[in-house]
Amino acid sequence: MVVEDEKKVAGFLRRGLEEEGYSVDCAYDGEEALRKLRDRSYDLVILDIMLPKVDGMQVLKEMRETGIRTPVLMLTAKDAVEDVVRGLDSGADDYLTKPFAFEELLARIRALLRRREGETELRVGDLVLDVKGRKAKRGDREVELTTKEFALLEYLMRHPGRVLSREEIAEAVWGERHGDTNIVDVYINHLRKKIDQGFPTRLIHTVRGVGYSLRA
Numbered sequence: 577m578v579v580e581d582e583k584k585v586a587g588f589l590r591r592g593l594e595e596e597g598y599s600v601d602c603a604y605d606g607e608e609a610l611r612k613l614r615d616r617s618y619d620l621v622i623l624d625i626m627l628p629k630v631d632g633m634q635v636l637k638e639m640r641e642t643g644i645r646t647p648v649l650m651l652t653a654k655d656a657v658e659d660v661v662r663g664l665d666s667g668a669d670d671y672l673t674k675p676f677a678f679e680e681l682l683a684r685i686r687a688l689l690r691r692r693e694g695e696t697e698l699r700v701g702d703l704v705l706d707v708k709g710r711k712a713k714r715g716d717r718e719v720e721l722t723t724k725e726f727a728l729l730e731y732l733m734r735h736p737g738r739v740l741s742r743e744e745i746a747e748a749v750w751g752e753r754h755g756d757t758n759i760v761d762v763y764i765n766h767l768r769k770k771i772d773q774g775f776p777t778r779l780i781h782t783v784r785g786v787g788y789s790l791r792a
Contacts, residue, residue, distance in 0.1 A: 579609040606630025625652040640667040643737040647688040698733040701792030732790035741787040
């Protein structure tokens with residue numbers, strides 16, 4: 577998602593990123609950005625600091641406070657050292673000042689996405705997923721998962737606390753944009769039996785009429 581109040585700049589970024597194969601959503605103020613972040617998941621957020629309604633620093637703060645760990649690249653005209661430090665200390669993953677070379681932006685995006693994909697262990701409550709070793713464990717119990725069950729659980733754990741629609745899950749795990757999403761319900765039930773059954777605290781929650789959320 578590109579969060580930029582200057583629509584010409586946002587449009588330029590969107591066109592350039594789409595030409596590189598990325599799917600891009602835009603928000604033009606902080607309130608819209610926060611609303612979209614609550615409604616769906618993103619792989620990366622390019623966030624301007626100077627935004628109407630809610631500034632970029634506050635957007636970043638609310639993201640991190642609510643457990644949204646999506647990588648954030650701050651994109652701003654401010655280049656003072658204190659602004660860079662404040663952005664990074666607030667939870668930003670990288671910082672790029674305007675004007676910038678589009679090629680440098682692409683390189684930073686690739687680096688942030690590689691860093692995220694390189695995470696070797698995910699944790700939600702007492703559930704641990706060893707991404708590299710392809711193993712799952714809840715408390716002291718090892719959890720045996722099929723390939724698709726593992727992919728589904730990994731997707732849920734990369735978006736803890738987020739309400740994910742069946743369509744989002746199907747597209748991410750099965751690559752089906754408009755396919756039958758009943759398969760998501762089937763596999764969620766499989767996961768529930770393996771990671772929730774026998775434990776006092778449920779991790780997988782159903783949001784009626786919307787989808788599912790994994791949270792401690």
